[in-house]
Amino acid sequence: MILSAWFLVLYCLGGASYHVATDGDDDRSPLQAQNPSTPWKSFEPLRKLALQPGDCVLLHRGDVFRGSMALKGLRGNPDAPVVIASYGAGSGMPVISGAVPLRDWTRGSGRIWSCPLPSSDGPVARLLVDGIPQTAARLPATGWFPFRKAEKDSAFSGDTLPKGNWMGAWVHLRSQAWNLDARRISGVDSTGRITFAPKSNGRLNNGWGWFISGVPAALSAPGQWAYDSASQRVLWWPKPGQKPSSLHVEAAVIPHGIQLADSRWVEIDGIGVKGQSQIGIFGQKVEHVTLRRCRMEMPDQWGVHLEGAGNTVENCFLRGSECGGLWMMGPKARILHDTVEDINRLEWFGPRGQGGGGSEGRGISMNSDSGLVSGNEVHRIGYNGIVFGGLAVVIDSNHVDSACTTSNDCAGIYHWSTSFDAPTGAGTVIENNWVGRTQGNSGGCPGSTPAGHGIYLDDRSHDMVVRGNQVIGNERGIFLHNTRNVRVIRNLVRANRSHQISIVHDGIVPEELHGNVVDSNLVISSDTLVPIEVRSERAGEKIVENVGNWRCQEGAMDRNCNQALERIGR
Numbered sequence: 001m002i003l004s005a006w007f008l009v010l011y012c013l014g015g016a017s018y019h020v021a022t023d024g025d026d027d028r029s030p031l032q033a034q035n036p037s038t039p040w041k042s043f044e045p046l047r048k049l050a051l052q053p054g055d056c057v058l059l060h061r062g063d064v065f066r067g068s069m070a071l072k073g074l075r076g077n078p079d080a081p082v083v084i085a086s087y088g089a090g091s092g093m094p095v096i097s098g099a100v101p102l103r104d105w106t107r108g109s110g111r112i113w114s115c116p117l118p119s120s121d122g123p124v125a126r127l128l129v130d131g132i133p134q135t136a137a138r139l140p141a142t143g144w145f146p147f148r149k150a151e152k153d154s155a156f157s158g159d160t161l162p163k164g165n166w167m168g169a170w171v172h173l174r175s176q177a178w179n180l181d182a183r184r185i186s187g188v189d190s191t192g193r194i195t196f197a198p199k200s201n202g203r204l205n206n207g208w209g210w211f212i213s214g215v216p217a218a219l220s221a222p223g224q225w226a227y228d229s230a231s232q233r234v235l236w237w238p239k240p241g242q243k244p245s246s247l248h249v250e251a252a253v254i255p256h257g258i259q260l261a262d263s264r265w266v267e268i269d270g271i272g273v274k275g276q277s278q279i280g281i282f283g284q285k286v287e288h289v290t291l292r293r294c295r296m297e298m299p300d301q302w303g304v305h306l307e308g309a310g311n312t313v314e315n316c317f318l319r320g321s322e323c324g325g326l327w328m329m330g331p332k333a334r335i336l337h338d339t340v341e342d343i344n345r346l347e348w349f350g351p352r353g354q355g356g357g358g359s360e361g362r363g364i365s366m367n368s369d370s371g372l373v374s375g376n377e378v379h380r381i382g383y384n385g386i387v388f389g390g391l392a393v394v395i396d397s398n399h400v401d402s403a404c405t406t407s408n409d410c411a412g413i414y415h416w417s418t419s420f421d422a423p424t425g426a427g428t429v430i431e432n433n434w435v436g437r438t439q440g441n442s443g444g445c446p447g448s449t450p451a452g453h454g455i456y457l458d459d460r461s462h463d464m465v466v467r468g469n470q471v472i473g474n475e476r477g478i479f480l481h482n483t484r485n486v487r488v489i490r491n492l493v494r495a496n497r498s499h500q501i502s503i504v505h506d507g508i509v510p511e512e513l514h515g516n517v518v519d520s521n522l523v524i525s526s527d528t529l530v531p532i533e534v535r536s537e538r539a540g541e542k543i544v545e546n547v548g549n550w551r552c553q554e555g556a557m558d559r560n561c562n563q564a565l566e567r568i569g570r
Contacts, residue, residue: 014080015054018046019087022063036087043069054080059271062090066097068276069258076265078288084258085269093295096257098276099128099250102234112219113244114233117251124227124234125277125300126252126350133298133320133348134225134236136213141221144174144209144444153199156210159192164217166194170351174209174444175202177408177451178383180361182353185212201358209444214351227251227351252277252300252350260286264308267292274298279305280321287330291316300350302327303340313338320348323355324362325381331390333368337375340364344382344406346441354382354406361406362387367424373398382406384414384456385435392427400435404452408445411456412438412474419460420484420511426463430455436472453479454496457486459509466491468569476502476533480544485515490568494524495554499533503544506537516544522564524552 016034024039030049032038039060040046046057046069053076059065069084076082086094102115117124127134139145139161149157153175158166166188173181173196183196212218216226216235225236234251238244257273257280260266264287272295273280280296283289283306290312296303296319303318305327312334318325318341325340344354344361354360361383366373369391378385378400385403388395400412412435417424433455440452454471455478457464462484470492471477477496480486480503493500500523505513513536523531531551536543552561 012054012056012058012083012085015052015056017056017058017087018049019058019060020065021060021088022065043067046071051082053077053082053265056083056085058085058087059094060088060090061086061094062088062092064095064097066100066254068098068254068256069096070256071259071263072261074260074263074266076267078265081265081267081288081290082263083267083269084271085267086271093270093272095272095274097250097274098254098257098299099126099252099274102244102249102251105236105244105249111222111237113236113238114228115236115244115249117227117232117234117253119253121253122227122232123229123351124251124253125352126275126298127225127234127236128250128252128275128298129242130248131274131298133350135223135347136349136351137216137218137220137224137226137235138211138213138349139218139220140211141224144211146207146446147204147210148206149193150204150206152203155193155195156204157192158188158194161192161212162217165215166212166217168215169212169218170214170353171196171210171212172349172353173200173204175200175204177442177445177448178410179358180354180407180444181358182356198356207446213349213353250275252298255279256282257296257299258282260284260289262286264288266290269293272297276300278302280318281305283307283311286311290314296321300352301355304328306330306333312336318343320345322349322353322382323357323360324365326363327365328371329367331369331371333366333371335364335366335371335373335376338364339377339379340381341377341379343380345380346382346406359383363400363403366390366393368393372396378403378412380405384410385412385438387414388428389415389424391423391425393425393429395428395430395433397432398434400433401437403438404440406441408440408442408448409451410438410440411453411479412436413455414458415456415461415464416458417460417462420462422460425461428464430464430466430469432468434470434472436470436474438474440475451475453477454493455479457481457483460484461486465489470494471496473497476500478502480504480516482506482509482513483516484513486517488516488518489520491521492524492565492568493521496525499529500525500531502533502535503546504533504535505541505543513541513543518544518546519548520568521549522552522561522568523549524554524561526554
């Protein structure tokens with residue numbers, strides 16, 4: 001609170017301050033709203049206001065605002081940004097909620113309860129019970145149906161489904177080990193053949209997995225819910241011991257918490273957003289937008305999504321979204337000292353799961369020339385913990401724990417490129433990170449084993465340095481897959497399940513590999529594992545210069561091993 005007070009002194013005294021509180025009145029004038037005793041009630045008056053450099057929008061601490069703050073064309077400057085912050089003596093930060101309370105529950109036949117949606121803002125993206133997302137209705141209740149009679153990327157046999165109205169339902173397709181595509185069912189014929197749109201990201205394979213969700217006919221187990229669009233009612237099958245009347249139940253229906261467009265030099269400090277049906281804080285064509293000390297909790301798709309140059313997210317907390325935690329696109333982006341956790345949890349899926357794109361479920365995703373990802377805590381992520389693109393990115397001093405809980409063949413830190421000639425990734429430094437306990441989820445991928453790697457530089461990654469990292473308890477520790485000119489130096493790589501360091505060239509990339517160097521790393525593993533794997537499908541090809549590494553046996557650290565730890569700075 002002391003930091004926020006100084007922040008307001010520095011920035012808000014140069015312009016007008018407009019106050020918003022849930023006990024306010026939108027009929028008040030802009031001049032009245034500058035008095036904290038006569039605030040506005042909602043964000044609607046802000047739409048008519050031309051905010052100037054140095055102006056502040058202040059939300060009353062402890063209040064919950066149901067709605068969306070949509071602002072366009074803000075023009076702050078480096079000395080006088082437009083500020084969105086808090087005021088008052090209330091406890092806790094103000095929260096912008098995208099969810100509406102559900103109170104009028106009635107019990108129907110069996111164990112299903114229903115409640116009318118109090119507005120016409122459906123469909124419902126999530127059902128939150130005491131703040132925690134419930135599982136959207138799905139069949140099968142757990143696990144997967146196998147694909148039968150799969151037709152490339154557009155249809156398959158759904159003859160395992162019971163009879164019901166499945167038109168418009170969401171079907172979730174394990175089209176690749178790292179993808180769980182969400183598609184709408186467009187047709188079900190008399191034989192049970194299911195068609196969907198758009199096409200899947202990968203080719204469907206017989207025996208691989210799928211499940212269906214998002215319609216009342218899919219209600220199959222306690223804890224599940226569905227939205228009936230015909231009656232505009234939410235259906236819920238409570239778990240044993242749960243009583244709807246005694247719980248705080250909300251439906252996520254409002255797309256965004258804060259939406260900025262065509263704006264620059266904006267500071268958002270100490271604001272919470274929660275339960276949006278799409279994105280917590282969404283910025284399009286924005287420059288030099290800074291988020292500090294904000295909390296983004298349980299939006300359905302992304303916590304933060306910013307597109308533009310020079311944007312920063314610092315000391316923020318993000319939890320519970322499904323597509324990803326934090327996505328920044330544009331040069332000189334900075335992601336600093338944030339906590340991102342519980343992203344892309346399968347048991348929290350809403351009807352559309354992780355969305356229609358490919359490779360979703362990322363903790364931090366950055367595509368930024370000269371971008372910086374530093375000092376972040378990234379925990380329990382469904383897909384890759386940190387994904388990056390752009391020139392000369394720095395990935396430094398992050399703690400990435402337990403990525404790949406929903407998808408397979410992914411990593412704590414990951415990159416790939418379409419071409420060795422593409423600039424993306426070149427000049428990147430990955431240093432001083434802790435990456436561990438990456439899991440891998442092979443559900444729906446028969447014949448596969450869990451494959452969650454530590455630092456994974458994939459097809460055509462090139463011209464990078466990986467140094468000074470601790471990579472512990474993954475499938476492969478550091479994995480160079482079809483790379484060029486990558487230097488792996490002075491890392492501690494320990495107790496990974498397969499190989500500690502792998503350098504592999506396979507048929508996915510036909511071009512020659514060269515310039516990879518693995519030097520001065522300390523590799524600690526059991527005596528039954530090959531510590532450093534070097535493998536090429538081309539006979540005689542030298543894909544790595546493997547020099548000067550130390551190997552120690554787990555549980556038998558001797559003097560030489562301890563000296564090696566000192567040499568690499570551990």
